[in-house]
Amino acid sequence: MxxxxxxxxxxxxxxxxxxxxxxxxxxxxxxxxxxxxxxxxxxxxxxxxxxxxxxxxxxxxxxxxxxxxxxxxxxxxxxxxxxxxxxxxxxxxxxxxxxxxxxxxxxxxxxxxxxxxxxxxxxxxxxxxxxxxxxxxxxxxxxxxxxxxxxxxxxxxxNCTKLLALSLSRNNLRGTIPKQIIGLSSLSIALYLSLNFFTGSLPSEVGNLKILEQLDVSKNKLSGEIPGTLANCKSMRELYMQGNAFRGDISSVFTTLTSIEFLDLSYNNFSGKIPKYLEGFKFLQYLNLSFNNFEGEVPKQGVFGNASAISVVGNDNLCGELFKATDGFSSANLIGAGSYGSVYKGILGRIENVVAVKVLNP
The missing domain is CATH 3.80.10.10 (Ribonuclease Inhibitor)
Known part of the structure; x- marks a missing residue:
């Protein structure tokens, strides 16, 4: 210049x-x-x-x-x-x-x-x-x-009724999750509350999050059953609830969340059968149900057909194709383990096809 x-x-x-x-x-x-x-x-x-x-x-x-x-x-x-x-x-x-x-x-x-x-x-x-x-x-x-x-x-x-995204993860916050906050209907991008010390149940007001795409309440001290109002959250793409003490049967909880891509319910106390309707969730890329109390047969179609996209380890009452083939993912069938997961030897079906089954590390 x-x-x-x-x-x-x-x-x-x-x-x-x-x-x-x-x-x-x-x-x-x-x-x-x-x-x-x-x-x-x-x-x-x-x-x-x-x-x-x-x-x-x-x-x-x-x-x-x-x-x-x-x-x-x-x-x-x-x-x-x-x-x-x-x-x-x-x-x-x-x-x-x-x-x-x-x-x-x-x-x-x-x-x-x-x-x-x-x-x-x-x-x-x-x-x-x-x-x-x-x-x-x-x-x-x-x-x-x-x-x-x-x-x-x-x-x-x-009072912040225009909030689209709220992240309070990885702090030392305590107490219950206020229903006034988790019920903020403006939230559409993300609500991150993970890695704190929140207690109590997930408020039913979570059903107000009808346009929210990502919810993470993982690794707290939350308990109780998942409120049925979660069914209102039809825009949900990612839901992380692992590492809490949630309990109950989830057979009817997620039926309407057909846009879900990532769902992690591991390390809780969920019980009952794994919902078969999850087979029809065409966007579901990752499903972690490990270390709960699920029972019965593991579905086979949809995301369940991709061993690298699903984890069901730590559910001792499950039966199904891969669970039986690896003898319940027993250590005797462990071939190797790395930072991303473990590989088990499995024997499938009556003709005894030998396969390698990789399980992601939860």
């Missing part, structure tokens, strides 16, 4: 350094943010996916109130989120994810009432989720996964 005759002040609106290799991992590399506080009309600041290190300066809360996009994730940034982050009242998207940020989520975040996307996942945040996060009623996406957050899910999140 040299050699021109430009006139007037320089007005910086967008400062974008994202997706580069900037930064040397030094402690003072974010000082330049302080100088940007003089840019009174700055709209966007993005330094995500670089090699910047050092503490996040408190001056970031003094950036232009015109700022609507702030993304600093996927760096080696440390420190805490400035307590005055609520000053940035016009933020539409805030991304501070995959860093070394610690401390609490500041309560001032509830002042960001224009915020639609909030990504604070994959940090080391602790403390409770601020109750006034429910003041951000324009939220469409909230990601707090992979932190050390404690306490319960704030009921105020029920």
């Amino acid at each position: 040299t050699g021109n005759q430009f006139r007037g002040p320089v007005n910086l609106l967008i400062f974008d350094l994202s997706y580069n290799y900037l930064g040397l991992g030094r402690a003072d590399e974010l000082k330049f943010i302080t100088s940007l506080t003089n840019c009174s009309n700055l709209n966007e600041l993005s330094i995500q996916r670089n090699h910047f290190a050092g503490p996040l300066p408190n001056s970031i809360a003094n950036l232009s109130t015109h700022l609507y996009f702030l993304a600093i994730g996927e760096n080696q940034i440390s420190g805490s989120i400035p307590s005055q982050i609520g000053n940035l009242i016009n933020l539409n998207a805030l991304g501070i994810y995959s860093t070394f940020i610690t401390g609490f989520i500041p309560t001032s975040i509830g002042m960001l009432q224009n915020l639609q996307r909030l990504y604070l996942g994959k940090n080391s945040l602790s403390g409770k989720i601020p109750y006034n996060i429910g003041n951000i009623t324009q939220l469409t996406a909230l990601d707090l996964e992979y932190n050390n957050l404690q306490g319960s899910i704030p009921l105020s999140l029920a």
Whole structure:
């Protein structure tokens, strides 16, 4: 731009350094943010996916109130989120994810009432989720996964009636899953609650998730039977319930979930027969029913015809083609094991065809 005759002040609106290799991992590399506080009309600041290190300066809360996009994730940034982050009242998207940020989520975040996307996942945040996060009623996406957050899910999140995706997985959250949250009918993309310490049953309000595609409540301490209202969730493509203490007969629970692609019910206390109607689920690619109390014959058609797509190990009362052929997947028939699963020798039918049966590692 040299050699021109430009006139007037320089007005910086967008400062974008994202997706580069900037930064040397030094402690003072974010000082330049302080100088940007003089840019009174700055709209966007993005330094995500670089090699910047050092503490996040408190001056970031003094950036232009015109700022609507702030993304600093996927760096080696440390420190805490400035307590005055609520000053940035016009933020539409805030991304501070995959860093070394610690401390609490500041309560001032509830002042960001224009915020639609909030990504604070994959940090080391602790403390409770601020109750006034429910003041951000324009939220469409909230990601707090992979932190050390404690306490319960704030009921105020029920005010966020535009939420499309909510991820609280891999924290230390406890208590029951609030019916007001799992009943948010706006959720259409994903609801991730796995790897916490939730107890109690799955609320019947789960049936409000009629347009939800992905639900993950795996590896908690949930119990009881699956509510029949789950049948309303006809858009469900992925459902993960493994690693809980769910019980009961599922013979009529999933009949309407014909769009399902991935279904994992392993490591629970389900009983009864494996539903034969699952044979007709043409989109079903992965089915894990292992380590339950299922009994009777294993269906043979559909997904059951693909040994690499289904696991039924750990159900001692099952009978069927592959289960009998491998003597109940006994260790005596184990040929080998790797990181992805185990291979068993099986003898099929009266003519005693010898086959190798691979079982995915659940």
